Amino acid sequence: MKKVFLLYIVLLMCSCTTHKEFTSLSGLSSHNFISGKNYPQTHLYVLCNKNKMEVCITNYGARIVSLMVPDKTGKLSDIVCGFENIQDYHQYRQNFGATVGRYIGRILNARMTIDSVTYHLQSNGGKHCSHGGYPGFADRIWKVKKVKKNSLHLIYLSPDGENGFPGTLITNLIFTLTKDNALQIDYEATTDKPTVFNPSNHSFFNLSGDLSKSIENESLQIDGDSIAEYDTQKCVTGKFLSVKSSPFDFTTSRIIGERINENNVQLNVTRGYDHTWRLNVPGNIKHSAAKLTDTVSGRTMEVYTTEPGLHIYTANGLSGKISGKNHIAYPTRSAICFETMHFADSPNKSQFPSTLLRPGNKFHSQTIFKFGIIAH
Numbered sequence: 001m002k003k004v005f006l007l008y009i010v011l012l013m014c015s016c017t018t019h020k021e022f023t024s025l026s027g028l029s030s031h032n033f034i035s036g037k038n039y040p041q042t043h044l045y046v047l048c049n050k051n052k053m054e055v056c057i058t059n060y061g062a063r064i065v066s067l068m069v070p071d072k073t074g075k076l077s078d079i080v081c082g083f084e085n086i087q088d089y090h091q092y093r094q095n096f097g098a099t100v101g102r103y104i105g106r107i108l109n110a111r112m113t114i115d116s117v118t119y120h121l122q123s124n125g126g127k128h129c130s131h132g133g134y135p136g137f138a139d140r141i142w143k144v145k146k147v148k149k150n151s152l153h154l155i156y157l158s159p160d161g162e163n164g165f166p167g168t169l170i171t172n173l174i175f176t177l178t179k180d181n182a183l184q185i186d187y188e189a190t191t192d193k194p195t196v197f198n199p200s201n202h203s204f205f206n207l208s209g210d211l212s213k214s215i216e217n218e219s220l221q222i223d224g225d226s227i228a229e230y231d232t233q234k235c236v237t238g239k240f241l242s243v244k245s246s247p248f249d250f251t252t253s254r255i256i257g258e259r260i261n262e263n264n265v266q267l268n269v270t271r272g273y274d275h276t277w278r279l280n281v282p283g284n285i286k287h288s289a290a291k292l293t294d295t296v297s298g299r300t301m302e303v304y305t306t307e308p309g310l311h312i313y314t315a316n317g318l319s320g321k322i323s324g325k326n327h328i329a330y331p332t333r334s335a336i337c338f339e340t341m342h343f344a345d346s347p348n349k350s351q352f353p354s355t356l357l358r359p360g361n362k363f364h365s366q367t368i369f370k371f372g373i374i375a376h
Contacts, residue, residue, distance in 0.1 A: 019034075019043050022046065024044070024046050024054060024056050024066060025048075025052075025054045025068050025076065026054060026056060026066035026067075026068050026078045026325075027084075027325075027326075028044060028056055028065060028066055028084060028325075029084075030043065030044040030046075032044075032084060032085035032086065033058050033060075033065075033085065033086045034086070035060075035086045035087075035090075041141075042058055042059055042060040042086050042141055043058065043059060043144075044056055044057070044058050044065065045057050045058070045059070045144070045147055045152050047149070047150050047151065047152060047175065047176075047177040048149065048150065048177065049150055049177050049178065049179055049181070050179060051070070051179070051181055052068075052070070052076060053068060053069060053070070053076075053177060053181055053371070054066070054067075054068040054076075055067050055068075055175065055177050055183060057097075057152055057175055058086065058089070059141060059142045059143070059144055059154055060086055060089055060090075060140075060141055060142075061089065061097075061098045061099060061137065061138040061139060061140065061142075062098070062099035062137065062138075062142045062154050062156070062173050063082070063089065063096065063097035063098045063099070063138070064080055064082070064097035064175075064183075064201065064203050065080075065082045065083070065097055066078045066080060066082060066325070067079050067080045067183065067203070069181070069207075069209075069299060069371045070181075070299075070371075070373075071209065071297040071298050071299055071373075072297065072298025072299075072373050072374065073298075075209075077209025077210075077297070078209065078211070078325065079205055079206055079207055079208075079209055079299070080096070080097055080203050080204055080205055080206070080335075081096050081097075081204035081206070081211055081315075081324055081325075081330055081334070081335050082096040082097050082204075082324055082325055083096065083324050083325065084324070084325050084326075088324070092322055093134075094322065095131070095138055095202035096202070096203070096204055096324070097201070097202065097203045097204070098137070098138035098201070098202045099137050099138060099142075099173060099199060099200075099201055099202075100131050100132065100136065100137055100138055100199060100200050100201070100202050100339075101131075101132050101136060101137035101138075101158075101171065101197070101198070101199035101200075102132040102136070102137065102158060102162075102163070102165050102169065102195075102196070102197055102198070102199070103129070103131070103132045103165075103196060103197070103198045103199075103355070104131055104132070104198055104199065104200040104202075104311075104339060104341050104344075105130075105131070105198070105276075105311070105341065105343070105344030105345070106125055106128045106129065106130050106234075106235065106236070106344045106345060107121055107128065107129040107196075107344075107345055107347055107348065108128050108235055108236075108345045108348060109127055109128060110122060110123040110127065110128055110129040110164070111348075112196065112347035112348055113347075113348075114166065114194045114195070114196070114347070114356065115194055117166075119164055119165070119166055120164055121133060121163060121164035121165065122134070122163040122164050124163075128235070129163070129164070132163060132165070133162075133163030133164065133165075134163075136163065137156065137158075137171075137199065138202070140156055140158075142154040142155065142156045142173070143155050143156065145172070150176060150177045150178070150179075151174060151175060151176040151177070152174070152175045153172065153173070153174045154172070154173045154174075154175075155170065155171065155172050155173070156170075156171050156173075157169070157170050157171075158170075158171065160192070160193065165195055165196070166193045166194065166195045167191035167192055167193035167194065167195035167357075167359075168191065168192045168193070169189055169190070169191045169195060169197065169357075170189060170190050170191075171187065171188070171189045171199070172186075172187075172188040172189070173185070173186070173187055173188075174186040174188075180370070181370065181371045181372065182368050182369065182370035182371065183368070183369045183370075183371075184366065184367075184368045185201055185366065185367045185368075185369075186364070186365075186366050187199050187363065187364065187365040187366070188362060188363060188364050189357065189362070189363040190357075190359075190361075190362055190363070191357050191358070191359055192359050193359065194356065194357070194358050194359070195356075195357055196346070196347050196355045196356055196357065197355055197357045197363050198341055198342045198346065198355045199365070200307075200311075200339045200340055200341045200367075201339070201340075201367065202337055202339060203337065203338075203369075204315060204330075204334075204335030204336070204337055205292065205301065205335055205336055205337070205338070206218075206334060206335045206336070207292055207293070207294035207297060207299040207300070207301060208294050208296060208297050208299075209297055209299075211324070211325070211326075211328050211330065211334060211335070212328045212329070212330075212331065212334060213334065214257070214331070214332075214333050214334060215256060215314065215315075215333060215334065215335060215336045216255070216256050216257025216260060216314075216333055217255060217256070217257060217294075217296075218255075218256055218292055218293060218294045218336070219253045219254060219255055219256070219292070219293040219294075219295070220250050220253065220254065220256050220290065220291070220292055220293075220312075220336075221250055221251070221252060221253040221254070221290060221291045221293075222250040222251070222277050222289070222290045222310065222312070223251070223279060223280050223281065223287070223288065223289055223290065224243070224250075224251075224277030224278055224279050224280055224289075224310065225242060225243055225244070225251065225278070225280055226240040226241055226242050226243060226277070226278045227240065227241055227243060227248050227266070227275045227276060227277050227278070228240060228241075228275065228276045228278065228309070228343050228344065229241045229266070230266060230269045230270070230275070231269075232269060234269050234270060234274075235345070236276075236343065236344045236345050236349070238345075238349045238351055238352070240278055241266070243277075246264065246266075247259035247260065247262050247264050247267060248266070248273075248275065248277075250290075253291070253293065256273075256314065256336065257333075260272055260273060260314065260333075270316060271316045272314045272316035272333065273312045273313065273314045273316075274311075274312075274313045274314070274316060275311065275312060276309045276310065276311040276312075276341070276343055276344065277309065277310045277311075277312065278308065278309060278343075279305075279307075279308055279309060279310055282307070282308035282309075282353075283306050283307075283308065284306075285304050285305065285306050285366055285368065286304065287304070288302045288303070288304060289303045289304060289305050289310050289340070290302070290303040290310055290312075290338060291303070292336065292338075293374065295374065298373045298374045299371065299372075299373065299374075300371065300372045300373065300374060301369055301370065301371050301372075302368075302369075302370045302372070303338050303340065303367070303368070303369060303370075304366075304367070304368040304370065305340035305365075305366070305367045305368070306364075306365050306366050306367075307340040307341055307342060307365060307367070308342060308343070308353050309340070309341050309342060309343050310338060310339070310340055310341075311337070311338075311339035311340075311341055312336065312337065312338065312339075313336070313337040313339065314333050314335075314336050314337075315330070315332065315333050315334055315335040315336065315337070316332060316333060317332075318330045318331060318332050318333070318334055318335070319331070319332055320332070338369070340365075340367040342355045
C-alpha cells in the first residue's frame with residue numbers, strides 16, 4: 001500500500017502546474033474552468049492538430065467539454081453537449097463528456113463476490129450500484145501528468161473501499177488527437193487487490209453541429225447482431241437478444257429515428273435506445289464497431305474499440321430543462337452516446353466477459369472516435 005501511494009505522490013510532483021488563460025476555438029474561456037483557491041484545482045486543456053481540429057478537456061471528471069470537427073465545406077463546429085463553466089458541471093449531475101468509473105452501468109443489488117469474498121457496494125441507483133457509485137470518476141478531480149499539443153495524460157487514484165470497491169486503483173487516462181482527425185482514448189490501470197474495472201467515456205455527440213437539433217435524422221450502423229436483454233426494471237437478465245428484424249437492427253446503415261418509437265418490449269423500458277450491443281468482432285481496435293453519419297453536414301464518425309460491447313444512448317432523458325453551451329436548452333434526443341464497455345453486472349454473470357483485475361496485471365483499453373466526410 002505504501003508503495004502505491006509513494007508512486008502516486010511522485011506522479012503528482014511531475015504534474016503540470018502552469019496555466020495560461022485562453023479562449024478556445026469553440027468559444028470557451030479557460031478562466032471559467034478554474035476552481036479552488038488551493039490544491040486541488042480544475043482547469044481547461046486544449047488539444048489541436050494540423051487540420052485545425054480542437055478538443056477541450058477539463059480535469060474535473062476527465063471530461064470532453066468541446067470537440068470542433070470540420071463539415072463537408074471545412075466549417076468547424078462543436079459536436080458535443082456540455083457546459084461553458086465548471087460551476088454548471090458541479091451543479092448538474094449529467095455525464096456530459098465524462099469518464100465514468102469504476103464501473104459503468106449497473107452492478108445489481110450493489111453486491112459482488114470475488115474469491116469467495118462478498119463486497120457490498122454503494123447503492124446509488126435504487127438498490128443497485130450505478131456507474132461506480134457517487135461520487136464516481138466523473139465527479140473526481142484528476143491530476144494532470146503531462147500535456148502536449150495533441151495529448152493530455154490524466155491520473156486518478158481511487159482508494160481501497162471507495163464506494164465499496166476493493167483495491168487501491170491507479171488509473172491513467174490519455175487523450176490523443178491524431179493527425180488523421182481521430183480522438184483516441186487509452187485507459188490503463190493497476191490495483192493492489194483483486195477488483196473489477198469497467199471505465200468508459202460518456203460524450204454526447206451531435207454530428208450536425210447544432211446541439212438543439214435531434215439526432216433522429218442521423219444514420220447509424222453497428223457491427224453487432226445482438227443486444228443485452230433488460231427486464232422491465234432495466235436490469236440485464238444475462239441473456240442476449242438477436243437484433244434481426246427488430247428496431248435494434250443497425251447491421252446496415254439506417255436512420256436512427258426510423259423505428260425508435262415502435263411499440264417494442266425493450267424500447268418501452270427505456271423510451272428509446274439505451275442498450276448494449278454485443279460486437280461481432282470484439283477486441284479488434286482496427287475493426288469498425290459503428291459508424292454515425294450526418295448527411296446534411298457531411299460529417300461521419302467511426303468508433304473503434306478493444307471492448308466487447310457498445311452501449312448506445314439516444315439522450316432520451318434530456319428534456320430541455322438543462323441549458324448548456326451557447327445557452328442551448330438540450331432537448332430530448334439531441335445527442336447520441338457511444339459507450340464502449342464490458343457488459344453491465346458482469347461481476348455477477350459468469351456468461352459475460354470478465355472485468356476482474358488482479359494485482360500484478362495491467363488493465364488496458366482503447367477507444368477511437370475517427371471523424372471524416374461522406375465520400376462522393
